[in-house]
Amino acid sequence: IATEEPLNPIKQDIKKGKLRYVANIFPHKGYIWNYGALPQTWEDPSHTDNITGCCGDNDPIDVCEIGSKIRSSGEIVQVKVLGVLALVDEGETDWKIIAISVDDPEAQKIHIDDVKKHKPGYLEATVDWFRFYKVPDGKPENRFAFNGEFKDKDFAVEIIKSTHEYWKALLHKKADGGTI
Numbered sequence: 001i002a003t004e005e006p007l008n009p010i011k012q013d014i015k016k017g018k019l020r021y022v023a024n025i026f027p028h029k030g031y032i033w034n035y036g037a038l039p040q041t042w043e044d045p046s047h048t049d050n051i052t053g054c055c056g057d058n059d060p061i062d063v064c065e066i067g068s069k070i071r072s073s074g075e076i077v078q079v080k081v082l083g084v085l086a087l088v089d090e091g092e093t094d095w096k097i098i099a100i101s102v103d104d105p106e107a108q109k110i111h112i113d114d115v116k117k118h119k120p121g122y123l124e125a126t127v128d129w130f131r132f133y134k135v136p137d138g139k140p141e142n143r144f145a146f147n148g149e150f151k152d153k154d155f156a157v158e159i160i161k162s163t164h165e166y167w168k169a170l171l172h173k174k175a176d177g178g179t180i
Contacts, residue, residue: 069104
């Protein structure tokens with residue numbers, strides 16, 4: 001999401017003048033879920049999160065959609081929130097909402113505690129992926145609040161609500177969005 005451009009179009013990330021790609025983190029090839037963001041949310045870089053002790057990453061909140069269907073870039077998907085992972089990425093708070101598409105056959109029966117039963121190893125692979133995904137670029141391993149444990153839906157919804165409030169403050173110019 002090109003947050004510094006009008007209407008925030010979806011574009012390929014560019015870092016240091018080059019297209020940015022996600023490295024393969026063995027045994028995975030690219031992303032291991034459908035990766036997106038929740039609209040109308042913002043992780044405020046001037047707000048120190050009480051949980052992580054770090055400021056926000058200046059982006060909308062990320063979503064890892066774990067359903068069985070591979071989605072297209074830019075596709076809008078209604079999801080059921082399952083939980084959240086508190087990533088600290090290069091010293092910034094970067095919440096990861098874990099969700100499943102409401103049209104997925106498992107959506108009605110799955111909750112964050114059920115993921116280990118219905119998708120064995122998926123949550124552990126998610127933590128490993130986020131821990132190591134920047135290491136191939138010469139950066140250190142990422143760390144997590146709560147020792148990398150996923151928090152439940154209620155906790156996730158509170159994170160979503162708070163990042164929505166930061167977005168509203170940004171929209172109404174009550175927060176400094178810099179070049180956003």
